Amino acid sequence: MNIRRIGIVGRAALVVAAVGMLASCGSDDGNAAQSSPAGDDITVSEARMAVPATEDGAIYLTITNAGDTDDELVGALSDITSMMHFHRSDIAESGEATMPEDDMHGGGLAVPAGDTVRLEPGARHLMAMRAAPVSVGDRFALTLLFRDAGQVVTEVEVVQVVEPS
Amino acid sequence: MTAQVTGDDTAHQWSRRTVLRGTTAVGLGAASIGGLLSLSACGPRATEAGEDARALEGALLGNVLAKPTEVLVDTAGEPFDLVADTADRLSLWFFGFSNCPDICPVHLGVLAAALDEVSGPAKAAQVCFIGVDTRRDTPSRLREYLDTFDKDFVGLTGPDEILERAQAALGLPSPTFGEPDAEGNYTVGHASQILAFTKDNQCHVVYPFGTRRQTWLRDLPLLATMSWTGVPAT
Numbered sequence: 398m399n400i401r402r403i404g405i406v407g408r409a410a411l412v413v414a415a416v417g418m419l420a421s422c423g424s425d426d427g428n429a430a431q432s433s434p435a436g437d438d439i440t441v442s443e444a445r446m447a448v449p450a451t452e453d454g455a456i457y458l459t460i461t462n463a464g465d466t467d468d469e470l471v472g473a474l475s476d477i478t479s480m481m482h483f484h485r486s487d488i489a490e491s492g493e494a495t496m497p498e499d500d501m502h503g504g505g506l507a508v509p510a511g512d513t514v515r516l517e518p519g520a521r522h523l524m525a526m527r528a529a530p531v532s533v534g535d536r537f538a539l540t541l542l543f544r545d546a547g548q549v550v551t552e553v554e555v556v557q558v559v560e561p562s
Numbered sequence: 563m564t565a566q567v568t569g570d571d572t573a574h575q576w577s578r579r580t581v582l583r584g585t586t587a588v589g590l591g592a593a594s595i596g597g598l599l600s601l602s603a604c605g606p607r608a609t610e611a612g613e614d615a616r617a618l619e620g621a622l623l624g625n626v627l628a629k630p631t632e633v634l635v636d637t638a639g640e641p642f643d644l645v646a647d648t649a650d651r652l653s654l655w656f657f658g659f660s661n662c663p664d665i666c667p668v669h670l671g672v673l674a675a676a677l678d679e680v681s682g683p684a685k686a687a688q689v690c691f692i693g694v695d696t697r698r699d700t701p702s703r704l705r706e707y708l709d710t711f712d713k714d715f716v717g718l719t720g721p722d723e724i725l726e727r728a729q730a731a732l733g734l735p736s737p738t739f740g741e742p743d744a745e746g747n748y749t750v751g752h753a754s755q756i757l758a759f760t761k762d763n764q765c766h767v768v769y770p771f772g773t774r775r776q777t778w779l780r781d782l783p784l785l786a787t788m789s790w791t792g793v794p795a796t
Contacts, residue, residue, distance in 0.1 A: 450710035494754035
């Protein structure tokens with residue numbers, strides 16, 4: 398499955414598209430938080446964010462696809478930010494940590510059938526850009542948008558420390 | 563097997579997996595074992611230090627590092643001598659940047675949590691976070707950033723050329739700066755390992771990104787007290 402590589406313009410478009418989709422779902426059925434039936438195959442767990450030390454806050458979580466078809470995470474939304482990005486950190490053999498430019502804002506994350514995908518420190522993660530202030534113990538809703546499964550809502554817990562995997 | 567750990571430039575060839583996942587990654591596991599072997603083969607050494615060193619979970623360096631003779635600036639705007647102001651104590655150094663939202667906060671947060679939990683001499687460990695993104699890592703910004711983790715963490719920065727000399731002297735990769743995006747934000751590539759300088763004022767062991775709290779809880783008390791007697795300096 399290809400990771401879409403989109404530039405700054407495309408990145409903004411992704412967020413706008415996702416916002417538009419959510420808004421229309423909400424106005425249609427009045428329940429934007431409800432997962433689609435196909436979403437039953439996709440479960441999201443262990444969603445957590447450390448109290449950000451910067452204006453951006455990294456969100457880590459685990460996605461499990463119990464179904465028999467591949468899916469793709471294509472968007473994420475939360476009230477704590479109007480700008481949710483996909484980021485990827487990479488650590489070279491030399492110990493150098495970077496955020497590779499080529500796909501740091503890739504628009505899709507493959508979630509293969511029967512697989513578990515972890516968004517974790519030092520690897521792929523979500524970044525709530527300019528996140529609203531949060532405190533340890535806070536919980537906030539995060540809506541993940543999957544290509545086939547549609548919306549899956551999870552709750553992110555704000556913690557003091559996120560342990561690396 | 564030890565070919566990978568014989569030169570200066572390979573002293574830092576440690577991925578987080580080397581330490582954290584032991585020998586599950588075959589290639590990296592071999593490097594880890596090679597590092598330990600090369601250290602234990604460095605001529606006569608006190609049994610005590612050798613046993614302590616083997617008990618450490620951090621990544622032992624094939625080549626021991628000395629402190630660079632440079633003076634930086636701390637978050638109060640005062641000069642900070644990397645040799646004199648860190649002398650004769652456990653001093654943990656991390657070169658990062660204060661807009662780092664993933665690597666640095668996780669690494670610093672885990673270390674801060676471990677230091678909260680340890681007791682004894684390890685509690686007095688000094689943590690120096692050196693901001694390499696000199697455009698944004700002002701003393702006040704560094705202070706604000708570090709206070710998220712521990713108000714006692716020392717924040718340091720300085721002119722680019724001094725920071726570059728210091729990193730080069732430690733065999734660390736030079737920082738790299740990405741192209742600014744539409745909002746002027748840019749990414750910074752930086753060394754992700756924390757260097758542990760012990761009371762002998764040398765660094766024998768580093769902690770790659772991914773180091774867990776349990777590793778720090780095991781190693782900090784050892785690092786704070788071990789003498790490294792017999793481990794030759796380079």
